[in-house]
Ligand SMILES: [Zn+2]
């Protein structure tokens with residue numbers, strides 16, 4: 001229950017929370033650790049405004065050279081949580097995204113927000129560096145580290161470069 005806050009327990013002036021948690025708390029299967037978040041929650045009229053940041057290390061495999069590497073990520077966020085009743089008259093217009101940031105039974109839940117932030121930050125084709133040279137298509141040498149006999153053979157590299 002690290003990421004859930006009861007609005008009855010929030011001080012009127014708002015509060016800042018610093019939390020450390022792990023990937024199971026946000027149900028992500030990606031290889032993520034050292035997750036930290038700073039959250040400010042403040043009541044503003046009928047809504048609760050929240051902003052802060054989340055940071056973590058994500059462990060990836062380079063899509064070109066297949067080397068494993070870690071990347072540090074930091075994402076700022078800003079969002080509003082509303083009590084379910086606030087939506088009643090617009091009920092048909094609630095889209096999926098808003099639905100997740102509803103306050104249900106007086107609980108503000110950061111789990112869906114943080115899960116979205118983490119999942120969206122993970123690149124589809126991770127690269128260990130922007131100019132990663134990849135693997136030799138013939139002998140599998142990691143070309144960032146050493147050059148094999150095929151490296152300067154233009155005919156061969158051209159043939160394989162399309163992939
Ligand atoms: Zn690479």
Ligand SMILES: [Zn+2]
Nearest residue numbers: 136139148150
């Ligand atoms: Zn080679």
